[in-house]
Amino acid sequence: MPELPELETIKRDFNKDVRGRIFKSVEIRDSKVAQFSQKEFNEKIARRKIKQADRFAKILIIETEGEFGLMIHLKMSGQLIYEASSGRKSGGGHPDKAYKGKKLPHKYTHIIFHLLDGSKLYFNNLRKFGWIKIVNTSDIKKLDEIAKLGPEPLSEKFSLEYFRNNVKGRRSRSTIKNLIMDQKFISGIGNIYANEALFEAGIDPRRKAGDLSDEEIKKLYIFIKEILKKAIELRGTSDDLYVDLKGKQGGYLNEALVYNKEGKPCPKCKGRIKKIKVGNRGTYYCPNCQT
C-alpha cells in the first residue's frame, strides 16, 4: 500500500505537473476525511500559488507561497489524482478513471480541489482512514506528525550505526519485522517493503531483533535501501488501490519477490512462499531461505 516509494512517486510527479498552479476552491464531500472547513480553506489556501510538494515518510505536504499548506496522508486506500483541465494538453494519460473504471468523481471521492486554470485534484479514499488537513508550513519539521518520525531510510541520518544500535539495544525485544515498520525508528517502510527486505536479507520476520548477528543487521540495512530504491524506480506497488497522480498503477508488484506470493515458488530456492501473521499483519516469507 502507499509507503515511501509510492509517496515519492506522487511527490515527483506533483512537482512536475502541478507546481505553480493556483488553488481556487474546494468541494468537501466527506468531513471526516477533510479535516478542515470550507471557511478555513478560503482563508488560508484559496488564491495561493502552489510552491512545491514535500514528502516526509508517507506524509505529503503541499506548500503554497503563503503561510499555509495541505498535509496529506493516504493511509492504505488513498488516491491523489490530478486531472488537467480539458482542452489543454496534459502530457499523458487522462485519469478520468481510477477505481474499477469508475469516472471521477465517484462515491469514494471525498475532496475535490479546483485550481484556477480549471484543472482538479481528487482525493479518493475508499476506507476513509486517510485525511487532509491545513497546516502552517513555516516550520514543517516542528509539526507533530513530522516531528515524531524516525530517520528516512534513504537519508544520511539513517546510518548503519544508528540501525545496529537500535536493533541490538532498546528495541531488541520486538520482532525484526515490527521494528522496521515502526515509524518512530525508521520512517516510510510499510508491510510490502518490510516483507521484501527481510526476504532479500534471508531473515525470518519473526526473529527477535536482538538475536540478529552483525552480518544480518548489515545485510538488512543494505537491502532496505536497495528495495526502496528499486521500488521508486518502478513507481511503487499497486496491489489493491494505489495509483499515481495520473491514476496509473506502479510497476513493483510484477517484480515483487514474496509479497502477495503465497504458494508461488521462491525466486531463490523454488520452494513455496508461505503466508503467516506477524504482529497481526499478513507476512510472506520463504521458510527455506529465511532463517
Added chain:
DNA sequence: ACCTAAACCTGGGCGC
C-alpha cells in the same frame, strides 16, 4: 516503559 490488540472503514471473497 513496554507490548498487544482493537478500532477506524469499506468492499470483496469465501462458506453455507
Added chain:
DNA sequence: TGCGCCCAGGTTTAGG
C-alpha cells in the same frame, strides 16, 4: 441469491 464472517492495512488508542 444472499447473509454473515473474515480479511486487507497505517496509525492511534485503549488495555494489560
